[in-house]
Amino acid sequence: MQRSFTVKAVWDDEAKVFVCESDIDGLHIEAETLDAFEDLLYETAVELIVANHVSADDLATKPLKDLIPAIVWQRPGDVRHAA
Template identity: 55%
Template sequence: MTATYFVKAHWDAEASVWVSQSDIPGLVIEAETLAEFEDLMMSLAPEMLAANTGLHNTSVSIQFDVSSRRDLAVA
């Protein structure tokens, strides 16, 4: 059975960075761009899963979601 985890990128407007919310133990990401966030997720998530859950030599599925709020001026 393949394990499934989630990673959510949320825009922090005050800090001007993407921050992570995840059920992967130890995974904490802050990045200025969404592309940088995804690169970090793809490199750090396997490391955190191996170090903190004991998973090795397997595949896992990651549900990757992006959340951002924008203010729009309505005429």
């Protein structure tokens, strides 16, 4: 299992929302603010990692410490577009 996943918020100027770029299968986020983006990220990311990146064999044979993922999330530095 991959132990580290990345999530990046990218401003979509046409849609006027932050959209998600990530290597977490199934994670699709669109939000008008970074705070809303973070809320959705924390609500959905771990569940999607377990559902889409952890196998039944992993759950049966690996220690829990080896199954806990790291989610690398860094807020964008330039948020002037989000008004």
